[in-house]
Amino acid sequence: MKRYLAAAVLAAFVQPATAADLVKSPIIASRQYAPVYQYPIYKGRVAVMDGRTLWYPQYAQRVRLVDIDACELPQWALDPKWGNRERQKGPSPVPCGPLSKAWLKRTVGNRPVECSVVAYGHDGIPQARCTARGRDLAAEMLRVGWARVASPASSQYLAYQNRAMAARYGMWATYVLDMNEWRRKAVDKTLDRRPIADFNLLAERESEISPPFLDARRKPKRTDR
Template sequence: MRTIALMLASAISTGAASAAPSGYLDGRPAGYVTVIDGRTLWFPGSAQKVRLAGIDSCELLQWAFDPKRHGNSLILKPVPCGPLSKAWLKRLIGGSRVVCRISSYSTDGALAGRCTAGGRDLAVDMLRVGWARVKGPSRASSEYLRWQRYAMSARYGMWATYVIDPDEWRAKAVERTLARKPIADFNLLSERAHEISPPFLDARRRPPRSDR
């Protein structure tokens, strides 16, 4: 009877294991990912989109600007803030598996949580290299704020540029195709409501075009 009981227990545990959905580890999204942008991951194994909680980054189509003047141009040299943020997140993950501990949902319905690759917090690493900024309730996180201050003081990533707050960009940007030109973000920057970069006079000059 004891042998039969052990066999039944083994069968039940095996069945439970096989019933567990792929792409999860202890109920958390886990596995290899596709990087969508500087704060968003796609888990193909579980068909889930996960945002890095507590941080924000430039949208893929968003431009920032080098504060150094190049020649006599009235427009500052554009910096592809969105693609660079995405590239850095891909670099930080490399070929590692990612595990996320979900804490909430983002406003568009995507999951949001703390994600690690190789045991490292991806949000912390993005803040450390300057391609993300602290956002939301995690403003209370001393670690996140400490790494943001570190990157800002070193002028890493987006902190070496003049850039509009990503939330403000999402609210105001009209043209959201690959055809979007840097002048559109220069115009938005010149009328920004919130300052996240050091103030500078040239960005306040109204350009002759009004693309958005």
């Protein structure tokens, strides 16, 4: 009898576990969670590389202002006020790339900048919302007219650009080629690039972003009456 009871108890312990047994079991298998990736935040003094790019020397890191675009440093715009066409072969050049950089540098000054990365570009450079003393640097560049929104359909900054365009601030007072088209077509991208190169690109432009182009189309063909 004792042998029978011992065999029954042993059989109860060695029986295969069922789904119900697993639910009732106090032992829970360790769960594997995917790591949550957090974008970095950069803080400190910066150097201005161009009208949309900052350099953090302490991190050895470039950061771009998200949602805006600006003229590249070698890019030229042209002054639409072309008065004496007999003496002057073309409109006066406007260095929109260096002016964009100068305005961003003026906005930053010597203040520390905080950049919260929100995405990464195709070139791997972080794109961030950057502030200096509570001022959104992207909004400031749009407000003075030396940058444009990168994607008008989804930008929260479009109102700043519209006001700058209406007032003809910054590059909106010039003939300027769309930056993406300039990057595609400009063969020489060195700082020694001459204004005539961009004058030729503007003559065969595919798209236009500056109001003077539209103004010129509205002008009558005859101006003597």
